[in-house]
Amino acid sequence: MILTLTLNPSLDRTIEIAALARGAVIRAAGARLDPGGKGVNVSRALLANGVAARAVVPFAGDEGAQLVRLLAAEGLDMVTVPVAGTTRSNVTLAEPDGTVTKINEPGPALSAAELDTIAETVLAAAHEADWVVASGSLPPEVPADVYARLCRRFAAAGLHVAVDTSGPALACVLAAGPALVKPNLDELAAVTGRPLARVGDVVEAAAGLRAAGARTVLASLGADGAVLVEDGGVWYGEAAVTEPRSSVGAGDAMLAGFLAAGGRGAPALAEALAWGAAAVRLPGSRMPGPADIDRAGVRTGLPDPARPLTVPHAPPVPEPVAPSSHG
Ligand SMILES: Nc1ncnc2c1ncn2[C@@H]1O[C@H](COP(=O)(O)OP(=O)(O)O)[C@@H](O)[C@H]1O
Numbered sequence: 001m002i003l004t005l006t007l008n009p010s011l012d013r014t015i016e017i018a019a020l021a022r023g024a025v026i027r028a029a030g031a032r033l034d035p036g037g038k039g040v041n042v043s044r045a046l047l048a049n050g051v052a053a054r055a056v057v058p059f060a061g062d063e064g065a066q067l068v069r070l071l072a073a074e075g076l077d078m079v080t081v082p083v084a085g086t087t088r089s090n091v092t093l094a095e096p097d098g099t100v101t102k103i104n105e106p107g108p109a110l111s112a113a114e115l116d117t118i119a120e121t122v123l124a125a126a127h128e129a130d131w132v133v134a135s136g137s138l139p140p141e142v143p144a145d146v147y148a149r150l151c152r153r154f155a156a157a158g159l160h161v162a163v164d165t166s167g168p169a170l171a172c173v174l175a176a177g178p179a180l181v182k183p184n185l186d187e188l189a190a191v192t193g194r195p196l197a198r199v200g201d202v203v204e205a206a207a208g209l210r211a212a213g214a215r216t217v218l219a220s221l222g223a224d225g226a227v228l229v230e231d232g233g234v235w236y237g238e239a240a241v242t243e244p245r246s247s248v249g250a251g252d253a254m255l256a257g258f259l260a261a262g263g264r265g266a267p268a269l270a271e272a273l274a275w276g277a278a279a280v281r282l283p284g285s286r287m288p289g290p291a292d293i294d295r296a297g298v299r300t301g302l303p304d305p306a307r308p309l310t311v312p313h314a315p316p317v318p319e320p321v322a323p324s325s326h327g
């Protein structure tokens with residue numbers, strides 16, 4: 001069984017528009033509402049493919065109640081934890097060529113007491129679990145080392161811990177030795193401070209995360225596929241998508257596919273790519289089921305370090321430090 005934890009789940013509203021124009025009134029061609037948040041999506045994808053999964057879901061206010069209703073309607077096995085405030089709503093503007101613009105709210109703050117309750121809930125719900133997936137951005141007022149602390153606690157309880165997060169939370173968790181991290185290109189460039197222009201840059205950056213403590217690195221490269229760096233070796237793979245619909249949730253579907261296939265080696269990478277590509281062909285953050293997943297279009301093999309990435313990524317420019325006014 002795979003248990004997921006989403007500290008900052010969401011209602012995902014996807015609005016389909018012809019083209020994004022700042023300052024204009026844009027008439028939408030369509031809209032949909034999905035339950036969202038990275039760990040929530042991993043559980044939804046596993047459920048859709050008949051893999052045993054359970055989700056720990058903090059929820060708050062009317063939006064939180066709606067999130068729980070949507071998840072219950074999908075038949076998700078979940079343990080809900082009431083918290084203060086209002087669950088966030090994230091908006092995606094999706095254009096016909098597959099371009100998505102995402103606006104993610106910060107979400108409700110979590111107190112130290114609420115975090116403790118959530119951690120205890122995960123441990124109580126984990127009795128049949130092999131993996132715990134801790135995913136997504138941190139809500140306000142949650143310390144950046146929270147995943148590191150949770151990772152140590154869960155690993156001490158004998159669980160394999162996978163973490164999919166960004167920024168300081170990703171930087172902090174590495175030293176706690178997670179079994180797996182799944183950065184995308186932006187996250188990998190930011191956490192390593194390295195520009196990523198070629199597949200070889202990704203392999204080196206992923207090796208850097210392993211040197212910092214992560215056991216396995218599954219780096220997702222959007223339309224360029226993915227790189228897997230683990231004890232057994234280094235693999236590259238891709239799955240072509242001719243008509244991308246929405247990439248929201250593709251990384252979550254990909255992580256679900258990787259874990260469903262055992263969480264290591266080229267066969268798990270191939271499954272991850274098939275699930276990720278299937279998610280990209282679906283609207284909003286709909287998770288793919290068996291009828292959506294096309295394994296024939298997946299290629300895996302050794303990475304070509306010289307292969308350029310379609311969209312090179314640079315680390316964010318650090319904020320200039322203001323001169324001190326104290327002489
Ligand atoms: N435009 C695309 N074409 C084909 N596959 C894609 C595309 N976008 C995403 N994917 C697949 O989904 C995976 C996850 O997407 P990515 O954007 O890297 O992650 P995240 O959603 O976490 O930001 C990729 O590794 C790839 O397999």
Ligand SMILES: O=P(O)(O)OC[C@H]1O[C@](O)(COP(=O)(O)O)[C@@H](O)[C@@H]1O
Nearest residue numbers: 036037038090136137249250251252
């Ligand atoms: O926690 P974050 O980083 O704000 O991301 C939350 C958003 O990511 C999603 O989980 C989609 O994630 P991916 O596109 O990375 O797979 C949405 O459902 C949700 O709105």
